[in-house]
Amino acid sequence: MKTIIQVNDLRKEFKSYSSRSGLKGAFRDLFTRNYKVLEAVKDISFQIQEGEMVGYIGENGAGKSTSIKMLTGILTPTRGSVLINGMNPHKEREKFVKTIGVVFGQRSQLWWDIAVQESFRLLKKVYNVPDEDYKEHMDHVIESLDIGDLLDKPVRKLSLGQRMRCELAAALLHKPSLLFLDEPTIGLDVLVKMKIRRFLKEMNEKYKTTILLTTHDLADIEALCERVIMLDEGRIIYDGSLQRLKSNWGEGKQVQFEFTRHVAEEELYNLSHHLQVEWTQGEREAVWIASVEDDEQVISQLISSIVSSYQIRDIHLKEASTEEIIRNIYEEGIKSHG
Template identity: 75%
Template sequence: MQNIIEVKDLRKEFKSHSSRSGLKGAFRDLLTRNYKVIPAVNDISFTVTKGEMVGYIGENGAGKSTSIKMLTGILNPTSGSVIVNGMNPHKEREKFVRTIGVVFGQRSNLWWDIAVQESFRLLKKVYNVPDDVYKDHMNHVIESLDIAPLLDKPVRKLSLGQRMRCELAAALLHNPPLLFLDEPTIGLDVLVKLKIREFLKEMNKKYETTVLLTTHDLTDIEALCERVVMLDEGKIIYDGKLAKLRSNWGEGKQIEFQFADIHVKKETLDPLLADLDAAWTPGNQKNVWIANVRNDEHIISEVIGRVVASNKITDLKVHEISIEDIIRNIYEEGIING
């Protein structure tokens, strides 16, 4: 398989000024400054093959944005190598940017005061897209994202959901082989998210568009990506199948009990699970508690039987452990290279 992204021992360091304490220290800082070097990305290596949709995840400060900026040529690495679409993104920037699409949830590729279609026409000239190719491709994109009624409107008059659909269309106007998405669905309602996800799946299937998706909305990852790369403190702590992540650390169930008594306490519930491989966590309401248990039908039945026998229950639900919980557990337990 052809590698679209090849990252080897990639590192990015930043200098941070460290102030001395007190008045004397302030005067010394005027003459000489203390600096410390902080590695934002710490010798990471990975590859992405053509047609993959990869979730690139991590907590705030994990190094996601810094590494994405190096992959797109915005930042120059301190050391290591980056090859994207067969090019060095920083050294061959002008040629390189014609081969990628980028959507940043907090930044716009569109001109604020002109109609959306005028922004599209300007980008068409920037990317030198032939008229016939532009017409065929963009007709499909506009129809799929349902943005035809928005083309005559200035970008500033669009809602967030409308603008993000137009941003996605703009990023794919030249039909690039690689698409970077940084929080593309942030703040969007469920229907808009679904439309964007379906569109991305369609583009990936039709054109084998490779997608690197950075998001805190893990439902996007579950809907689109089979593989995830997880960062923590600038290092990759997991690179593999999402299904393996779930099978290794998500082989459990969550039994959600809603009690009639709003004053029920963990202390009174703990003895019910004392001899079982299970533990209680609070739910989203005072009278809701969640029993986290192994995926064993005998244990699940026993937990439900004991709780119902000793308490009045108004509602009961059994859930798979969510991917959010799995990832939270990985960070909390410090699991490396699963």
């Protein structure tokens, strides 16, 4: 399989200058400045293969944005190497940018005061896209993202959701092999998010577009990515499948029972004491939630015991969400690979 992104021991340091106090201090600052070195990214390494959709996650200040800027050629690394599509992003910038697409949720690549389709035409010339390729590809993109009615509108008159769909179309105008998405669904409503996720899946399947997705909305990760790379304080603390992350760090499962009548907590413990179940009262009086280890046999025994002893109105089985698992990892301060 073709390697699209190759990162080896990537590091980025910034100098933070401080001023001395008083007139003497100001005079001394003219000749020598006090500074300390801040390590934003600390020797990270990873590979991403063609067609992968990878979630790149971490808390604010974890080093996500800095590393993405190095991968896209905006920042030069202090140390280490980046190869994307066989190119060095900051040394071969002009050639490199023609092979990638970028969508930053807080920044626009569209011209603010002109119609969307005029922005598309300008980008078509920038990327030297042939007329035939442009028409065939963009007709499909415009239809999939449902932006046909927006093409004649100036970008400044679009809602956030409309603009983000147009930004995505612009980023894919030249059929890049790699797409960087930084918070692409921030502030969008559920229906627009679903439309964007469905479109990204389609592009990935049709063109084998490799996608690196940075987001705080973990529903995006669950909907699109099988693999996640998690950063904390500039280091990678997890790189692997989303499913393995859930298996390793998910704290069991919960089974919610809704009884047809009130049931005492003592009765439930007496019935399930051999299964090490933790019971908590639900929002309604007849609802109890059993927290139990993630073991099919244990869960089956629990459900069988309860159903054979009580009349049940409803049963709901749920596992810990990705959001809960990741929050637990950060709270516990785990600094090793899962």
